[in-house]
Amino acid sequence: xxxxxxxxxxxxxxxxxxxxxxxxxxxxxxxxxxxxxxxxxxxxxxxxxxxxxxxxxxxxxxxxxxxxxxxxxxxxxxxxxxxxxxxxxxxxxxxxxxxxxxxxxxxxxxxxxxxxxxxxxxxxxxxxxxxxxxxxxxxxxxxxxxxxxxxxxxxxxxxxxxxxxxxxxxxxxxxxxxxxxxxxxxxxxxxxxxxxxxxxxxxxxxxxxxxxxxxxxxxxxxxxxxxxxxxxxxxxxxxxxxxxxxxxxxxxxxxxxxxxxxxxxxxxxxxxxxxxx
DNA sequence: AGTAGGACCTGGTGGC
DNA sequence: TGCCACCAGGTCCTAC
Numbered sequence: 001x002x003x004x005x006x007x008x009x010x011x012x013x014x015x016x017x018x019x020x021x022x023x024x025x026x027x028x029x030x031x032x033x034x035x036x037x038x039x040x041x042x043x044x045x046x047x048x049x050x051x052x053x054x055x056x057x058x059x060x061x062x063x064x065x066x067x068x069x070x071x072x073x074x075x076x077x078x079x080x081x082x083x084x085x086x087x088x089x090x091x092x093x094x095x096x097x098x099x100x101x102x103x104x105x106x107x108x109x110x111x112x113x114x115x116x117x118x119x120x121x122x123x124x125x126x127x128x129x130x131x132x133x134x135x136x137x138x139x140x141x142x143x144x145x146x147x148x149x150x151x152x153x154x155x156x157x158x159x160x161x162x163x164x165x166x167x168x169x170x171x172x173x174x175x176x177x178x179x180x181x182x183x184x185x186x187x188x189x190x191x192x193x194x195x196x197x198x199x200x201x202x203x204x205x206x207x208x209x210x211x212x213x214x215x216x217x218x219x220x221x222x223x224x225x226x227x228x229x230x231x232x233x234x235x236x237x238x239x240x241x242x243x244x245x246x247x248x249x250x251x252x253x254x255x256x257x258x259x260x261x262x263x264x265x266x267x268x269x270x271x272x273x274x275x276x277x
Numbered sequence: 278a279g280t281a282g283g284a285c286c287t288g289g290t291g292g293c
Numbered sequence: 294t295g296c297c298a299c300c301a302g303g304t305c306c307t308a309c
Binding site for chain 1 (some may be wrong): 282
Binding site (some may be wrong): 001002003037059074075077078112114115133164166173174218222223266267 | 304305
């Protein structure tokens with residue numbers, strides 16, 4: 001489940017090995033992973049280009065290429081993007097392999113195929129399939145507590161659902177939404193319109209803190225996620241509520257048991273003692 | 278416009 | 294042991 005910290009880790013790893021390298025050749029094994037891009041366009045717009053940068057917006061990777069072209073990557077649930085040595089074989093479910101100018105290989109692999117790739121021109125980013133509905137990045141300086149309050153204003157949906165809505169704040173998925181609300185001591189069922197200004201400020205701070213710590217730990221590996229160098233993250237050891245149903249809350253003065261509820265068809269974990277409406 | 282729910286996809290798991 | 298229903302979840306689409 002690559003959420004913001006996982007994608008940021010992949011971005012940093014890939015930035016170090018990809019920038020300045022040229023893509024010598026591309027093998028596409030499945031074309032249904034492409035959006036608004038034909039297989040011919042994919043090969044033509046990648047081959048011979050130099051990687052000039054790697055950016056991120058929410059859970060999306062933006063790989064800048066020479067000639068004002070951009071490769072957009074959304075990893076969905078099980079997507080992986082990593083660089084291996086020249087002699088590395090493509091693992092099962094590898095949908096695209098790119099040979100780099102230093103001989104190494106970039107692999108795009110996705111077991112469940114919820115992810116996708118898109119190629120577009122640099123000035124088409126805002127209208128691209130991948131980014132057209134993506135809101136302000138959760139770690140961006142633009143996301144002030146005031147901006148967050150404006151985004152939540154007038155909404156009746158539970159705060160957990162709003163945090164998962166990428167068109168509002170981009171970057172949180174099911175794991176970090178639960179973790180952030182626990183840190184902010186807010187019940188995930190609380191309506192956006194029930195939160196006062198003070199709690200929104202706390203929520204904003206919790207979002208920065210949890211995501212920042214998760215980035216420092218190189219993300220959370222539950223099953224499929226690997227960093228850009230192909231190794232697991234470390235934040236799974238630091239999760240406070242996600243996946244801890246039935247276990248005792250880790251807060252010092254709390255003896256409550258973590259609960260699991262279903263919201264919007266997704267499981268949510270919370271501490272009934274620490275989190276309130 | 279905001280909200281809710283189904284669909285997509287595959288591997289792992291638990292039950293019988 | 295084998296089979297199968299079920300679950301996980303990011304995001305798009307459709308319907309209200």
